[in-house]
Amino acid sequence: MIEEILQKIEQLPPIPNVVNELQELYYSDMYNAHDIEQVINKDPNLVADILKTANSPYYGFPREIHDIRQAVVLFGLDQIIEFALASTVEQMLQFNLDFYGINPDQFMKMSVLKSSIAKELVPVKKDKFLVSTTAFLCDVSKVILSNYAMEHSIQPIKEALRLNILDGIEKERIGEDSIEVAILMFENWNFSVEMIKLLKNFKTEQKPNEKALFIARDIVKIDGTVDKEYAQTLPEYATLQKVIG
Numbered sequence: 001m002i003e004e005i006l007q008k009i010e011q012l013p014p015i016p017n018v019v020n021e022l023q024e025l026y027y028s029d030m031y032n033a034h035d036i037e038q039v040i041n042k043d044p045n046l047v048a049d050i051l052k053t054a055n056s057p058y059y060g061f062p063r064e065i066h067d068i069r070q071a072v073v074l075f076g077l078d079q080i081i082e083f084a085l086a087s088t089v090e091q092m093l094q095f096n097l098d099f100y101g102i103n104p105d106q107f108m109k110m111s112v113l114k115s116s117i118a119k120e121l122v123p124v125k126k127d128k129f130l131v132s133t134t135a136f137l138c139d140v141s142k143v144i145l146s147n148y149a150m151e152h153s154i155q156p157i158k159e160a161l162r163l164n165i166l167d168g169i170e171k172e173r174i175g176e177d178s179i180e181v182a183i184l185m186f187e188n189w190n191f192s193v194e195m196i197k198l199l200k201n202f203k204t205e206q207k208p209n210e211k212a213l214f215i216a217r218d219i220v221k222i223d224g225t226v227d228k229e230y231a232q233t234l235p236e237y238a239t240l241q242k243v244i245g
Contacts, residue, residue: 002175002176004148005144005145005148005176005181005184006184008144008147008148009144009181009184009185009188010188012144012185012188013088013091014189015085015088016043016046016084016087016088018039018040018042018043018046018084019081019084019085019088021039021042022039022077022080022081022084023081023192025039025077026077026078026081026129031077033069033072033073034069036068036072036077036080037068037069037072040068040080040084041068045087046084046087047068049083049086049087049090050068050071050080050083050084050087051066051067051068051071053083053086053087054071054074054075054083061074071083078128078129078133081129081133082112082132082133082136085133085136085137086108086111086112086136089108089111089137089140090104090108095143095144095146095147096146096147096150097142097143097146098146098150098156099145099146099149099150099154099157100142100146100157100166100222101156101157101158101160101222101223102160102222102223102224105224106222106223106224107142107224108224109224110163110220110221110222110223110224111136111137111139111140112136113220113224113226113243113244114135114136114138114139114163114216114217114220115132115133115135115136115216116132116243117215117216117219117220117240117243117244118131118132118134118135118213118215118216119131119132119135119212120239120240120242120243121208121211121212121215121216121236121239121240122208122209122212123208124208127209130194130195130198131198131209131212131213133195134195134198134199134213135212135213135216135217137182137186138178138179138182138199138213138217139163139178139182139217140185141178141179141181141182141184141185142178142222144181144185145170145174145176145177145178145181148174149173149174154173154174155173157169157173157222160221160223160225161221161222162217162218162219162220162221162227162230163178163217163218163220163221163222164203164214164217164218166178167179179199179203182199183196183199183200186199198210198213202214215234215236215240218230219231219234219240219244226244228244231244
């Protein structure tokens with residue numbers, strides 16, 4: 001089974017080189033809007049995808065964003081990188097998500113919400129990008145698991161469960177969970193050691209970054225909504241309200 005999943009991972013579209021360049025720029029801490037614009041303009045398709053995402057109803061800007069420079073000024077480099085990653089994720093969402101009973105829009109909403117919550121909970125500013133990006137991407141593995149499950153006629157999950165709970169159902173029905181597969185995907189994409197380490201250890205909740213990712217996945221459900229009743233029981237609820245309302 002793991003060999004079949006590995007084959008599916010290898011068939012995924014690669015992360016664009018431009019995204020890696022943007023991440024290097026971010027970590028260099030020496031850049032301006034012009035630098036970012038130059039890198040993104042190397043990939044016209046990515047330019048179009050970023051502007052499409054920036055102008056989506058989710059962000060609610062009253063005026064249309066016409067160019068990358070404007071998007072960079074409004075959102076900042078960390079958010080622009082997430083838009084670029086979202087472009088890659090959308091390509092993957094051509095896979096069937098019926099195993100989870102959701103559509104691509106719900107999946108994207110879940111990814112963005114999870115990222116925003118994790119970012120809000122990270123106490124150290126320089127770590128926010130690492131945690132929010134990991135949160136945004138860590139459930140992309142569900143497209144692999146869903147495809148595998150439907151091919152093998154595995155019973156679909158009909159209830160909109162919280163993501164951490166869902167891991168156990170995946171493990172029970174498929175034999176692997178989203179995080180285990182995501183680690184393999186991150187390694188295949190040559191993501192940073194820090195991202196992979198965070199993904200491997202976040203369920204221990206021993207460090208602030210790990211706890212931020214754990215809580216984000218613990219209150220967000222697969223359909224892109226929040227379990228507010230459960231969230232209200234957490235000590236971090238006051239902070240969470242800034243994001244979940």
